[in-house]
Amino acid sequence: MSSRKVHFVSLGCPKNRVDSEVMLGVARAAGYAHVDDAADAEVIVVNTCGFIGEAKKESIDAIFEMAHHKEHGSCKRLVVAGCLSQRHPEELAREMPEVDHFLGSSDMLKLGQVLAGDAERMLVGNPAEWLIRSADPRTLSTPGGSAYVKIAEGCNRTCSFCVIPDLRGAQRSRPIADVVREVEQLAAAGVREINLISQDTIAYGRDAAGRGPGEARSTLAELVQRVADVPGVRWARIFYLYPETMTDDLVELLAGHPRVVPYVDMPLQHAADAMLRRMRRGHGGERLRRVVSTLRERVPDLTFRTAFIVGHPGETDAEFEELCDFVRWAEFERVGVFRYSDEETSRSHALEGKVPARTAASRYRRLMALQRRISHKKSAAMIGRELEVLVEGTSDEHEYVLMGRHAGQAPEIDGQVYLSGGEVRPGEMCRVRITQASDYDLVGEVLDEDERGAAPQPAGDLGAVAAKRRVALRVLQTDGRERQQN
Numbered sequence: 001m002s003s004r005k006v007h008f009v010s011l012g013c014p015k016n017r018v019d020s021e022v023m024l025g026v027a028r029a030a031g032y033a034h035v036d037d038a039a040d041a042e043v044i045v046v047n048t049c050g051f052i053g054e055a056k057k058e059s060i061d062a063i064f065e066m067a068h069h070k071e072h073g074s075c076k077r078l079v080v081a082g083c084l085s086q087r088h089p090e091e092l093a094r095e096m097p098e099v100d101h102f103l104g105s106s107d108m109l110k111l112g113q114v115l116a117g118d119a120e121r122m123l124v125g126n127p128a129e130w131l132i133r134s135a136d137p138r139t140l141s142t143p144g145g146s147a148y149v150k151i152a153e154g155c156n157r158t159c160s161f162c163v164i165p166d167l168r169g170a171q172r173s174r175p176i177a178d179v180v181r182e183v184e185q186l187a188a189a190g191v192r193e194i195n196l197i198s199q200d201t202i203a204y205g206r207d208a209a210g211r212g213p214g215e216a217r218s219t220l221a222e223l224v225q226r227v228a229d230v231p232g233v234r235w236a237r238i239f240y241l242y243p244e245t246m247t248d249d250l251v252e253l254l255a256g257h258p259r260v261v262p263y264v265d266m267p268l269q270h271a272a273d274a275m276l277r278r279m280r281r282g283h284g285g286e287r288l289r290r291v292v293s294t295l296r297e298r299v300p301d302l303t304f305r306t307a308f309i310v311g312h313p314g315e316t317d318a319e320f321e322e323l324c325d326f327v328r329w330a331e332f333e334r335v336g337v338f339r340y341s342d343e344e345t346s347r348s349h350a351l352e353g354k355v356p357a358r359t360a361a362s363r364y365r366r367l368m369a370l371q372r373r374i375s376h377k378k379s380a381a382m383i384g385r386e387l388e389v390l391v392e393g394t395s396d397e398h399e400y401v402l403m404g405r406h407a408g409q410a411p412e413i414d415g416q417v418y419l420s421g422g423e424v425r426p427g428e429m430c431r432v433r434i435t436q437a438s439d440y441d442l443v444g445e446v447l448d449e450d451e452r453g454a455a456p457q458p459a460g461d462l463g464a465v466a467a468k469r470r471v472a473l474r475v476l477q478t479d480g481r482e483r484q485q486n
Contacts (some may be wrong), residue, residue: 003033005074006184007041009062010141012049014148014197014412016082016143018132020047022108023081025137030115034139038066039073045116048084050167067098079103079114083167084193087345089124105167106130106153109385128154128195134182138244144392144404145192145427146411151179151223152198156207157242159269160347161312161340164199171200171207176218180226187232190427193390194227195237195411219251234429235259235479236406241266243291245284254300261407263298264271266291267307269337271326272319275312278351285326292330303408305334309383311360312340313351320363327370333378334414336369339364343378359377372439379437380413386433389417393426405430406442415440422446 006027010020022033023045035041044066059082070076079185081103087091088104104124113119120369131153140147152171155162183194198204205218219239228236236259243266253260270276273284295302308323327335339360387406388403395418396400402424403416417432424430424446431442 003041004047004455005035005041006032006043007035008065009038009044009046009066011047011059011062012051012055012083013201015150015372016047016049017188017208018138018148018150018197019082019105019108020045020137021141022080022136023047023373025113025193026109026111027304027438028135028139028186029341032115039304041069041073041075043079044069044075045075045079045081047112048080048082048088050082050342051083051163052338054197060224063096063099067096070098076264077101077114080113081105081107081111086127086162086167087309089122093122099419104179107126108132109136118476126169127167128172131172131174134178134185140186140189140191142411143426144390145190145243145429146195146390146392147186147191147193148195148197149182149186149227150198151196151201152204152207153302155199156196157200157282158280158347160278160351161269161309162341163343163346164462166345168199171203173198173205173207176223176226181231183227183230183233187230190356191478192233193235193237193411193426194230194233195239196224196227197239199244200242201238201240201247202244207265208288215414219249221247221253222386224250224253224260225257228253228257228383235261237261237263237410239265239410242289243268246295251295251298254302261303262301263303263408263410264295264299265305265410269307269309270312270315270319270323271308272315272322275315275319275323278314278348279312280347285322287331288326291485298402300409302329303333306332306339307336309338309369310339310363311357313348313355313356314353315340315355315363324367324370327367327374332376333375333376333408334366334410335367335375336413337364337367337371345432360455376437376439379439379442380433383406383437384434386431387417387444389430389432389444391419391424391428391430394418402426405429417442417444420445454485 008020008324010017038044046066049055049116063080073102080099080100083105086104087104102122102124103110105126106129107123108129132150132180133300155165155173185477268288271285335415389404389406391404392445402419406417409415410450431447433447434442434444436443
């Protein structure tokens with residue numbers, strides 16, 4: 001008897017991506033095989049994003065697109081999960097009769113009830129009830145030898161523009177031992193790069209003791225050290241650090257540990273003091289300059305990624321110019337720019353001084369153009385360097401060209417290194433000499449084939465998926481891009 005078939009669409013951030021992978025694991029354990037074509041699926045799951053208006057629209061469009069397969073395909077059950085259904089459960093249930101079941105942002109394991117056929121339509125629970133564990137089923141979908149690992153859920157910050165605490169609950173950190181156990185499983189499956197993620201990674205361990213009665217609470221530096229020391233891990237990368245004073249232990253790991261990538265992802269959001277106050281960020285522009293300067297001075301070969309919001313209520317022309325001056329001064333390697341989304345449940349929604357959409361769009365274009373020039377200069381400086389590259393797979397542009405990433409390129413959000421010469425396989429690490437550069441991407445010649453060595457042989461169930469047939473998960477990101485991740 002052939003397996004039943006399921007199709008997944010995952011929207012939003014890498015944290016949502018991990019949730020989709022857990023649901024993939026739940027489906028696989030229930031005897032379902034993933035199919036790339038939604039028209040062939042008996043069950044379709046859309047894991048939504050509800051963070052900003054654009055993401056909500058993309059989620060709704062994806063739901064209606066998948067609902068089409070209930071009429072014209074083999075789909076018998078349509079499931080909507082994630083942040084959008086957590087945020088608007090009654091409204092969605094009322095306006096989308098095509099949807100058979102709704103799961104919230106912490107209801108990933110309830111998919112098992114849905115697949116068993118004995119579940120209610122509305123299964124949206126308390127967002128603070130779930131925290132991923134190493135024992136939870138999970139099927140990887142990320143390319144090459146890379147995987148995301150969630151170290152915490154929720155957030156305790158009160159940023160005025162953000163609704164994540166409403167969607168995900170308060171901060172809940174995983175015990176170090178459980179995170180390390182998951183990393184060990186991934187490393188045994190052939191994963192070389194571990195990407196540590198949460199909503200507020202710098203706050204890891206502050207919400208709980210993490211070990212036992214009377215013992216000191218866990219720290220992010222301790223967790224990173226333990227993860228980087230797992231045999232088989234080559235790169236340990238940290239995402240989503242809040243701009244506050246970083247401990248010496250953490251800075252030293254970034255600066256000196258051979259397997260901790262000198263890569264900092266720290267969304268700064270703005271640089272003008274008045275704007276940072278309106279955003280309720282808890283600091284001013286001077287702290288940001290100190291943080292950037294300290295990291296530049298102490299971490300050799302640092303790659304600094306950040307993100308900014310333009311068009312937030314009250315943003316003046318002068319404050320936007322101050323932000324541009326800050327970006328010119330800092331010369332960040334990577335910058336993401338977002339136009340403010342006026343979410344009705346956020347504190348910013350009640351602020352006066354709404355910025356016209358045309359003005360916000362103009363500021364977005366100006367800041368992106370400024371950063372593009374900086375990025376081009378940074379990329380051009382890479383020509384002639386020899387770098388270690390993690391091979392991901394076939395290029396999106398040409399089936400006969402392989403691509404990968406060096407340590408300064410995070411998965412999905414940064415550029416690629418397109419490879420020429422040599423024979424390499426996805427999941428391998430190889431030495432590459434950079435020969436060409438564009439604004440964001442590089443071209444490199446593969447070196448030292450004899451010294452590269454074979455990729456580790458994966459072990460266990462997760463390893464079989466990692467090495468032989470990673471699921472081609474349909475991923476939609478909030479900038480409208482869509483990609484198949486093999």
